[in-house]
Amino acid sequence: MRVAILGNSGSGKSTLAKKLSGDSSLPSLDLDTIYWEPGQVAIERKTSDREADLRRFCSDHDYWVIEGSYADLIETSFPWRPELVLLHPGCEVCVQNCRDRPHEAHKYPTKEEQDRRLSFLLQWVSDCYERDGPMSLRGHLDLFERYDGAKRIVTDLNDA
Secondary structure, eight states: OEEEEEEOTTSSHHHHHHHHHTTTTOOEEETHHHHBOTTSSSOBOOHHHHHHHHHHHHHHOSSEEEEESOHHHHHHTGGGOOEEEEEOOOHHHHHHHHHTOOOOTTTOSSHHHHHHTHHHHHHHHHHTTTOOSTTSHHHHHHHHHHOOSSEEEESSGGGO
16 A cells, blocks of 8 residues: 545644555655755755655655645655545534644644644644645645546545
8 A cells, every 4th residue: 555645734634644554554745745845844854855864765755644734745645656645624623624734743832832833733734725836735736637647636534
C-alpha cells in the first residue's frame, strides 16, 4: 500500500495516516517535516531539498503513507503510483479540528506556543477556499483531476 493524503489543515490527514499505518511497520511521513526548516516556524526549505527528501523516502520503502497540504510535493510522489486521497470535509470541520488539535511537539516546543499561533492557523484554514496555489482547495482539486492513478475524495471523515 502506498497512500498520499492531501487536504487542508485540520482536514484529518494526520489522523488518517496514523490509522493507516497503525501499529504496523508501515512508514509514514508528515510532509510538514520536510517542507519547513527544522526548528523554525513558517520558513520554507528549498524546493529541491524537500523534493529530494520525499523521493528518498518513497524509494527507501516499498510501502508508505505520506500526508500534507502541499499539492506540488504530493505530486512528487506520483512516480510511485500511490492511491491519492483528498480529504475535503469543509471549512467548519477543519476549523474545529484545529481548535481541538493536541500539542504537535514536532512543530512547536510547547502547547502554549502552538495556541499562540492558532488565530493565524484558523485564518489560513479559511483562506484555503479562496486562495490559489498548491496549498489551496483549487490546487488540490486540480492535482486530483490531473492524477490518472487510483484516487478518491473523502468529504465525511467517518468514511476515511
